[in-house]
Amino acid sequence: MNLERYELKAGIELEAFEFVSIGSKGKIKKLVQFQETNYKGVYNLGFGDKNIETGEIDDTVISNNGDSEKVLATVVATLYAFLDKHPNALVYATGSTKSRTRLYQIGISKYLDEVEKDFEIEGEINNKWHIFEKGKNYDAFLVRLK
Amino acid sequence: MKTKKINTRKKPIVIIDKSLDFYNNISLFPEKVEKANQMLKNVGLPMFDEKGKLVS
Numbered sequence: 584m585n586l587e588r589y590e591l592k593a594g595i596e597l598e599a600f601e602f603v604s605i606g607s608k609g610k611i612k613k614l615v616q617f618q619e620t621n622y623k624g625v626y627n628l629g630f631g632d633k634n635i636e637t638g639e640i641d642d643t644v645i646s647n648n649g650d651s652e653k654v655l656a657t658v659v660a661t662l663y664a665f666l667d668k669h670p671n672a673l674v675y676a677t678g679s680t681k682s683r684t685r686l687y688q689i690g691i692s693k694y695l696d697e698v699e700k701d702f703e704i705e706g707e708i709n710n711k712w713h714i715f716e717k718g719k720n721y722d723a724f725l726v727r728l729k
Numbered sequence: 730m731k732t733k734k735i736n737t738r739k740k741p742i743v744i745i746d747k748s749l750d751f752y753n754n755i756s757l758f759p760e761k762v763e764k765a766n767q768m769l770k771n772v773g774l775p776m777f778d779e780k781g782k783l784v785s
Contacts, residue, residue, distance in 0.1 A: 593743045596753055599757075616756075622766075625769065642761065677764065
């Protein structure tokens with residue numbers, strides 16, 4: 584993916600990342616966190632906006648900052664960095680809403696040929712995992728290094 | 730054991746900021762993690778064969 588992306592900052596463990604979206608609504612601080620679930624080696628990918636005034640993180644807000652492709656490319660970049668540090672991890676991702684999950688799906692589909700070179704991507708439909716295919720609606724995704 | 734190596738061309742440059750390690754023991758997205766735990770409990774993890782192909 585030779586898309587433009589934002590500069591990333593991360594902690595030493597590469598489990599928490601921060602970047603700043605710059606667009607029509609100004610600067611918005613974004614946080615990405617890979618947090619281990621109850622299943623060893625399976626991490627949830629969380630992503631949201633940080634409210635500068637309150638410090639609260641909101642993963643439901645719709646930023647509309649006009650840079651969604653660059654933001655998505657940056658989140659994918661965190662996956663590369665995280666999985667480089669944790670090569671045997673599985674990363675679970677789903678949207679905070681159905682429409683956001685659909686956005687993730689559209690993003691994966693758009694760059695599938697490229698990301699498939701590095702990642703195995705499974706999608707969950709009706710309580711079953713399937714190899715990710717374009718044009719199918721999934722409820723959640725699992726990503727791992729090939 | 731197969732060694733997994735990432736395509737370094739795609740690996741981003743990351744500036745290390747130790748203040749972000751503050752979040753390592755804090756769940757920033759607890760609802761999402763709980764949702765993931767519930768879903769994985771109900772569905773389980775995908776099964777892979779020896780070649781890493783999905784079998785279920």
